[in-house]
Amino acid sequence: MDLAERLLEEVAARRDEVAALTRDLIRIPTLNPPGRYYREICEFLSDRLSPRGFACELLRAEGALGDSDRYPRWNLVARREGDEAGPCVHFNSHIDVVEVGQGWTVDPFEGLIRDGRVYGRGACDMKGGLAASVVAAEVFVDLVPGFAGAIEISGTADEETGGYGGVAFLAEKGYFAPERVQHVIIPEPLNKDRICLGHRGVWWAEVETHGRIGHGSMPFLGDSAIRHMGAVLTEMEERFYPALAEKRTDMPVVPEGAKQSTLNINSIHGGQDELPADFTGFPAPVVADSCRMIIDRRFLIEENLAEVKAEFTHMLEGVKARRPGFSYDINDMHEVIPTMTDRDAPVVTAVSRAIGTVLDKDPVYVVSPGTYDQKHIDRIGRMKNCIAYGPGILDLAHQPDEWVGIDDMVQSAQVMALALLDLLSTEKNVATGRSPK
Ligand SMILES: [Zn+2]
Numbered sequence: 001m002d003l004a005e006r007l008l009e010e011v012a013a014r015r016d017e018v019a020a021l022t023r024d025l026i027r028i029p030t031l032n033p034p035g036r037y038y039r040e041i042c043e044f045l046s047d048r049l050s051p052r053g054f055a056c057e058l059l060r061a062e063g064a065l066g067d068s069d070r071y072p073r074w075n076l077v078a079r080r081e082g083d084e085a086g087p088c089v090h091f092n093s094h095i096d097v098v099e100v101g102q103g104w105t106v107d108p109f110e111g112l113i114r115d116g117r118v119y120g121r122g123a124c125d126m127k128g129g130l131a132a133s134v135v136a137a138e139v140f141v142d143l144v145p146g147f148a149g150a151i152e153i154s155g156t157a158d159e160e161t162g163g164y165g166g167v168a169f170l171a172e173k174g175y176f177a178p179e180r181v182q183h184v185i186i187p188e189p190l191n192k193d194r195i196c197l198g199h200r201g202v203w204w205a206e207v208e209t210h211g212r213i214g215h216g217s218m219p220f221l222g223d224s225a226i227r228h229m230g231a232v233l234t235e236m237e238e239r240f241y242p243a244l245a246e247k248r249t250d251m252p253v254v255p256e257g258a259k260q261s262t263l264n265i266n267s268i269h270g271g272q273d274e275l276p277a278d279f280t281g282f283p284a285p286v287v288a289d290s291c292r293m294i295i296d297r298r299f300l301i302e303e304n305l306a307e308v309k310a311e312f313t314h315m316l317e318g319v320k321a322r323r324p325g326f327s328y329d330i331n332d333m334h335e336v337i338p339t340m341t342d343r344d345a346p347v348v349t350a351v352s353r354a355i356g357t358v359l360d361k362d363p364v365y366v367v368s369p370g371t372y373d374q375k376h377i378d379r380i381g382r383m384k385n386c387i388a389y390g391p392g393i394l395d396l397a398h399q400p401d402e403w404v405g406i407d408d409m410v411q412s413a414q415v416m417a418l419a420l421l422d423l424l425s426t427e428k429n430v431a432t433g434r435s436p437k
Contacts, residue, residue: 305335
């Protein structure tokens with residue numbers, strides 16, 4: 001049996017361990033917001049990986065967005081050096097999970113194992129992926145102790161709320177610098193046969209239309225900011241949305257509907273604040289002097305951010321030119337540049353070959369409609385050789401009764417172990433790889 005076959009066999013033999021580790025991770029309820037038990041889960045991972053030769057660092061993102069003494073943003077970076085110099089393969093998983101929500105039929109933090117699945121909040125997104133990468137790395141280190149290079153496993157905070165106290169913080173500190181890390185795999189639940197190359201871009205902004213307050217019985221003496229915003233909405237429906245739908249991308253974005261530019265109106269608010277729930281009276285009759293809309297524009301790699309902004313402003317200027325009394329402000333809130341790793345990047349080809357061996361098929365290349373931590377690795381870390389690859393069905397993420405399939409985790413872990421062999425082996429260690437105990 002060659003070394004690749006032995007790796008596959010040994011990962012399969014640790015099936016129960018993959019499930020148990022996922023269960024144990026689910027039992028640490030790392031809810032975000034507010035960001036609970038980050039330190040506990042980092043210590044749990046450190047206690048597991050330290051005896052296996054990983055140097056473990058716990059790092060608090062002190063002062064980062066979201067960090068406080070009550071809810072400190074802890075992160076773990078575990079690094080195992082091989083015997084010889086070589087590249088570093090880094091597995092990055094976020095440790096946070098979203099709120100539980102309604103509709104569960106199982107305990108969200110018990111980690112119930114039933115019918116080949118592990119259930120719980122974060123099972124799919126992404127404690128199952130974290131467990132798969134940990135077991136893959138452990139098997140690889142056991143069977144190929146003389147490998148060339150290094151393996152890193154990080155558990156990072158706050159991905160669900162932007163990643164500023166997690167991957168962004170580590171990237172700022174140089175943890176994803178090209179001289180330290182050469183290949184990054186993020187085991188998000190994209191499914192065991194799909195390689196996610198990147199994501200679309202994001203621009204959030206707040207648009208405000210202005211009016212003049214007046215008595216509601218004589219609205220002609222005021223000027224309604226809500227009607228001005230209505231004119232903007234009409235323009236968007238009639239011309240702006242159809243124009244966005246024309247912009248198609250060559251990025252392999254899934255689902256199909258996200259292969260075009262999109263814009264969501266996240267919220268709109270005009271006029272008086274909503275009355276408090278315990279107030280029993282009526283609102284006062286006034287003309288709205290302000291209306292605010294928050295937009296969430298997702299853009300394609302073929303577009304650039306400056307054009308995206310200019311196009312929206314141009315639309316507003318068009319309304320202004322036609323509509324007496326119309327004035328507006330627009331304020332940027334948040335932006336993320338699209339990113340897409342090349343299909344012939346080394347981490348892509350290694351994982352692709354491994355999928356071929358384990359699943360006997362070609363991978364499906366996809367791009368995510370929304371962003372994830374790859375944005376920080378690309379922009380701050382300047383690291384382009386990065387993908388998301390991991391077990392689980394994305395549609396189950398954030399849902400009640402979230403689960404991950406144990407077979408899927410095992411097969412993903414096999415793919416990860418073979419990718420490690422591909423990226424970190426030398427002729428010599430392949431020839432002398434030890435048998436499992
Ligand atoms: Zn996730």
